[in-house]
Structures are given as structure tokens and as C-alpha cells.
Amino acid sequence: MLTVAATGRAYELLRGDVLAGVFEPGALLLETALAARYGISRTPVREALVRLEQDGLLERAARGYRVCSGTAQDVLDIYEARVALESEAAAGAATRCTDLDLARLLHIHEVTGRLADPAEIRKLNGEWHVALWQASRNRTIFTLLTRLTAQLRIYDRSPHETTEDLSKTRQEHTQVLAAITARDPDAARAHLTRHLVRSRELRLAQFARSGPREAI
16 A cells, blocks of 8 residues: 555655646656656656556666657647547536536636736646646546646746736636536537647647747
8 A cells, every 4th residue: 555655645746846847848756766856656656657667658668767759740630639629528518517617617716817927827726727627527538638737847848828818718728618608519519629628739830930840
């Protein structure tokens, strides 16, 4: 039981640091250094590294593991998959969400509207999307979206939304929420699709401006 708990702790600590950008894409991660960093023995660290490889966040290297790095095409491919999955999550939320699910979505949306710091707005926007996946009551979609968006975070670290873009995001979230509240799955699916397609186009424009490059 202690090993399971230690592995879970090592996984959460390491995953949090990877997603937070503590380790750069391509950075080499060694069991000994990580065990010392987190004050955990090497065995749970080793198991955590394997789990993160399965999550698509790390890849095996000659002497350990490396943080994955993605190409512009990888980012756009993830967006394509996310559009398909999350649009169904929105439709599912419109038909299956509980009153508590809806209250959570509305609360996050209202709090976000009172914020001025773009970084805080982006963080809560991310939490709103996770709440939406949960509201779909589809465990498979939730698991897949959690994996895909985690990969997206390490492949594409640069904030690309302007104040105007964040304002549009709020309007789009409002439309999705209205459709879910009205229990209209077709409208929820359509609004969410338009929202994510616009986000994908922002990334495409960003890549075009930055010129040809493979690794992000």
C-alpha cells in the first residue's frame, strides 16, 4: 500500500512539474535526480516515469526519459481530435449533466468574468473545460481529453490569446452554457465546435507568423 501511495505521489508531483514547464521539452529526466528532488525512493519514481510515458508526456532516452516535444502539426492534430471529442462532451453535458455539474460550470464562468489578469483567466478557462468534460458523464471522453490537453500543454507553451481573443472565448463559453442549460445537445455541440475551431485557427496563424519550424 505504501508503494502504491508513493507511486501516486511521485506521479502527481512529476506530472505537475512537467505540465508547469519546470522541465523544458527534450529535457533528460533521471531517476536518481528526481528521487532526490521529491524525497521519494527510486522505485515509485521509476513507476511514475513509466506512467507518464504511457500518458504521452515522456519518451524513453538512452539514460532515462525525456520530456516530449511536439511539432506544429502535432498541435493541430491534437486540436482536430479535441474538437471531435469535446463537441460530443458538450452534447453529452446538455443531456446528462446534473444540477451540481451545471452549477459548477456557471460558477467558474461567473468568477472568470470578474478577473482581469489574462493568466488567471486562461487558468480558469481551462478549469471550465475540465468541468464540461466531467458534466458529460462520459468517462472515456474525459480520460482521452485529459490526456490530449496535457500533451497540448507541453507541446505548445506560448500563450497566444490576446485580450480580444479572451473576450471572444467568454462569449463562446456563454453560448455553450446557454445550450447546456436549455438541454439542447445540437446547439451545445455546434457552439463548442466553433469555439475550438477558432482556437485552432489562432494557433495556425501563430505558426504561420513564426515561420517554418519543426519542434515547438
